[in-house]
Structure formats: C-alpha cells, structure tokens
Amino acid sequence: MVTSHDVARLAGVSQATVSRALRDDPKVALDTKERVRSAAITLGYSPNPIGRALAVGRSTRVGLVVTDLENQFYSYVISPMHRELEKHGYELLLITESSEQAPVADLVAGAGLCGVVLATTTLDSVLPVRLADRGIPFVYFNRTTPNVPADSVTVDPAPGLEKLVDDLVRLGHTRVGAVFGPVNTSTGEEREQALRHILDDQGLTLARKHVRRGPFEFGTGRDAMQELLDLDDPPTVVICGNDVVALGALNTAVERGVRVPEEVSIVGFDDLPTSAWPLVRLTTVAYDLEAMSRQAARLLVERVESGESVEAGGVHTARFDTSYVPRATLGRVEG
Amino acid sequence: MVTSHDVARLAGVSQATVSRALRDDPKVALDTKERVRSAAITLGYSPNPIGRALAVGRSTRVGLVVTDLENQFYSYVISPMHRELEKHGYELLLITESSEQAPVADLVAGAGLCGVVLATTTLDSVLPVRLADRGIPFVYFNRTTPNVPADSVTVDPAPGLEKLVDDLVRLGHTRVGAVFGPVNTSTGEEREQALRHILDDQGLTLARKHVRRGPFEFGTGRDAMQELLDLDDPPTVVICGNDVVALGALNTAVERGVRVPEEVSIVGFDDLPTSAWPLVRLTTVAYDLEAMSRQAARLLVERVESGESVEAGGVHTARFDTSYVPRATLGRVEG
DNA sequence: CTGAAAGCGCTTACAG
C-alpha cells in the first residue's frame, strides 16, 4: 500500500506537507502543491480514509437504518440519499434493525459512523435514546418518536387525504374501509388520525369491521383484502397505509377476480413509481419522496459538520406537503 | 468517547488486555475476561472499528458497485447480500459508478474497503483492471469481463431459454422479436447468443427489424415496444433481456390497449417478485437470485480472509441454473 | 511556508 510517506519521499517534502498539499491547505506553496500532486498521481496514491478518520476523530460514513431492505419504498429512498451524501463527500452504509445479533445501538456506535438516518423508527424505539446518549447525530426520516428530539423530515398527510375524501364523497362511497400501518409508528398513527378526522368532518365513519392494521408490507394488504372481501358487506373502498400495502390489496382483488374499482376501490399513499404503471394506475397520495430523501441527507450533514448539539441550537424539521393523485383504482360506487 | 483505556482503568488491567479479552483471545484468563467484559458493559464501550481497521491493516467494509440504484433488480440483490455480509461481521457500503466525480477506482481504493462486489461490470470496464492493479479483492456479480480474472457468480441462461423456446414453438410463434441488453455486458451478450443459438436449432429466426437493444431499464422495454408495435408486421412475441425491460414492454402494451398475450406475448428474465404478482403474471426465466447474492458475499469474504491472490490459487466461480416459468404473458398465436 | 512530533484507538509481536 502506498502511503503519504512514499509520496513525501518522491516529492522531496515531509509527510506532513503531503497531507496539507493534498487537502489543498492554503498555507502550502503552489509549486510545492504541484510537486506533491504529481508525485501522488504517479504513485497512484489516495489518502487512506481510515487513517484520516482516526486522526480527525470522525469518519465521513453515514448509516441508514431500516428494518426491511426488500421493501420497494426504500429503494426510492436510498438512491437519492446516496447521491446527496456523495455530493458532500460522505458514504452510505446500510444497517438493518433486524440485525438482532448485536443491539443495534452498539452496532451503530461501533461502526465508526459520523451520523445516522433513522428510517424505521417506531414510537417505542430505544435506538434514538441510545444515540442521543452517545452523542451520535441522527435525523428521523419519515417516522419520528416524540420522546427524543432530533432533526426530522416528515410528511403531512392531511392535504392529500382531504382531497381524497372529497373524492370519496363525490363518488358516493359510504362503506369505507382502511388498512392502517402499525400503531407504534408515527406515520401509521398520524395517517390514521388524519383520515379519521377528515372522514368525520364529511360525516363518514369507519366501521370497526372494515379496519385492518399491520406492517407497511405487501402481505399486510394481501391478507387484509382477503378478509375484507370475505365479509358479507365488504367496504366499497379500502384506504391503505401506503402504496406497498395497497399493491398487496390490489393484487389480491385481481387474483380473486374482483373488479377494481367497479366492485371495490383501493387507495394508497406514497405514489411510488410502480403505482403509476399503466398496469397498476393506483389512486394515491403523493409527496416528493426524492426531495425528502435528499433533505434528510442534507440535514444530517449539516448537523455533523456544525457539531452543534440538538440541545444547544434546537432542531431542524422539514415537513413535506401531500397532494391527491386520482387514477384508476378509485371509482364510483355501483348500484 | 469511551476507549479501551477507560475500560482498562476500570477493570484494573492494561489496555492490551482489554483488547485481547474483548476479542476472546484464549490466552486471557477467564476471570480477567469477565472483569473486562463487565467493565466494558458498564461503560457502554465497544471497540472503535476505525482504530481496529488501522491497526489490522484492513477494514470489514465491503463495497457494492452498481450504476443504477433505482433499478428494482438491485433491491433484491442488496438485501440478501447485506444479510450475508453482516453474518460474517462485514458492513455494506454502496458505491455508484455514475459517481464520475472521482474515478471510481480511486474512490474504491480510497474508501478503506477490504473488498468489492461488482454488479454492473461492462465488457470494457476499467474498474476491474484498476482493482487488480491495487490488489483489492473483488468478485463479479452477474456480469463479468473476460479480461481480468476474478471470482464470479453468474447465471447460465441456456436451460431456461431452451424450455422457453420449446414453448414458443408449441404455441406457434414464428415472428419472434427481442429486446436485448447492451452488447457491452456479458449478460446481454450471453443471453443474446444463447437465445439466437437455441432459436436457430428450432428453425426460428430473429428478423433484424424485430430486434431492439438497450440498457436493462424500464424505459428500454417501453420504447422498444412502442417501435415494435408500430411495425406493419409486429412480432408475435417479444423476448426481453430481463424482467425490468419486460415490465416496461408490458406496460406499454397495456397502455396502448394491446392485449397480452392475445395480440402480443412478452417474456422476461430474472423472475423478480413483481413478475409473480397476479396483476402481472410475467412469463420469465428464473434462477435463485437470493442465493446468488449470498454466494457473492461469501466468495468475497473468503477471498478477503484467505488473503490469497487470484494468481496464486485460481478463481472461484459459481454458475446458477435457470428454469422456465410459464405464466400469463406468453400465449398461443391467434389466427 | 515547512518540518518534527504527538496523537487518534486499536492490535500484536516481544518479553517476562
């Protein structure tokens, strides 16, 4: 392995000067810089980030903590987040919460990360507490927990849901069903509260038998739809906690030969690219997931680089607006 | 930050002993280990991986190099690969080749990685050369380049394609079209050669006007399908380079109101979970992508841990079998 | 503007 010492020797300077020159320290003479740079190039040298991290006391590694890497949703998060971090000179490390081998907090603390994006926080997560204890900067992505203050990027479901419910009324739906996300997630909770509230305002109610609940996964929608369709009086529309759940529901309807939206309407939340496919045309609630992912990266980088603690300077929050995207899975009630 | 020195002080031993005890060195007395461990726990200490990496001379960080993080295909690769690496105590870092900021080779070399999985190698990639030059272990995933020998995990398209072509014949297809992957990828090349060869054996030919080509992306299938459907004599079946391309093609057919498979049949390759959706039911060629991803991780770990160079011990290759998965997008030719 | 030196937090021969 070629080190800064090798470069120093070739350039005829000290190792310290190599370090400075390559970091473009203004105190280094221009011709010295040139000499060092060309020496570095001929030797194919690039500074070892591990040495650097140890010396500086922090790395440029950011962790993204998720539970379910297979979930389509996260593909669309990872990509823009990764790009944004890269732009700032940071790397993205994946961490799954399912890794129960070591307590995740230790793993995170031990992974030499300079900061963490939490994408699958539950209301009872201990990870935020642990991170705060150890002074590891982090930002909540999409989901939060009120117990531990931190920067966050979230979405406001109300605007989109309001428009959706307007449409529900217009189309004559009265038996409305829902497949909510888990109660222990802020997103699940918040969307449920918002929806119930808005339905209420319009004089609509959610019959208990028409409500299901479960993780934000395909299987949740699938199973819920099976049960709902087996009811004597199934709902005329099923509003799902997110698109992945809605896709599960939609596929189950299709599999059973139940026509959508003639026999049952289905609505999602997230507006994933898949939902816009001509084959799918899922009616849903949209927001700018890509901008949100970038924003989370940016907030974390700022937090890391400012070195400012949450207690000292307060918290940065970004809240994203939602809109209603009518497509083909929500229709007029028949009969 | 709590260091091994703090633990040493609390446990009343030397820092070196802390290091040994926590790594479960058999030379350390059992009661000493106990003392050190409990001290570590009370202090909430976990060894700093950066210090470790520097001392040992290598990290436990593995890079996954891809071009297109949004591509569905890679979601299904990342998850099992990540899990397998984690099992062996390694972390997964994402690297996109699009990052033209720094030559990727430098980035990889500079990122303090102990090894790399290359998932989007093209036949003319220079990255493998660079990695080999610098002695950075890597394994080819799915795609290879013959120029630089290295461990690899690939799929053999022939078995699946043979069964597919049998079915093509049985169903009366004669105007067969194809949307191949890029010629500068081993997978694109290999699947094309295999398909042409097998068609040939069955007396079928691929008219030049029925052939399209492009990156393994949704848009490729979409655009190709538009063109093919505009032909005076469109193909009766379109065989796509992979599922993502086939999904693009399928959605375009749907959008244009062209019935699949009555008016045109569509076939993919990969058997992504999406392809099995009741809404999709894509006829395709399958292989065990999850096992393949795990295998790649394992080969890399072995290579890294053995420290054996490719020249010295030769190369490990795993080749995965394919099977044919008939579903609903391939049908009998009408009329 | 440049160098010698200390130090980041570990691991690992080397003694004992």
Added chain:
DNA sequence: CTGAAAGCGCTTACAG
C-alpha cells in the same frame, strides 16, 4: 497469562 511498546496512516498544533 499479562504488560510495555511499537506501529497502522493520517492530521494538526507548535516551532521556526
């Protein structure tokens, strides 16, 4: 079985 010491490849006060 344990400790003192050197060293991994950097950065950064401190001198000059």
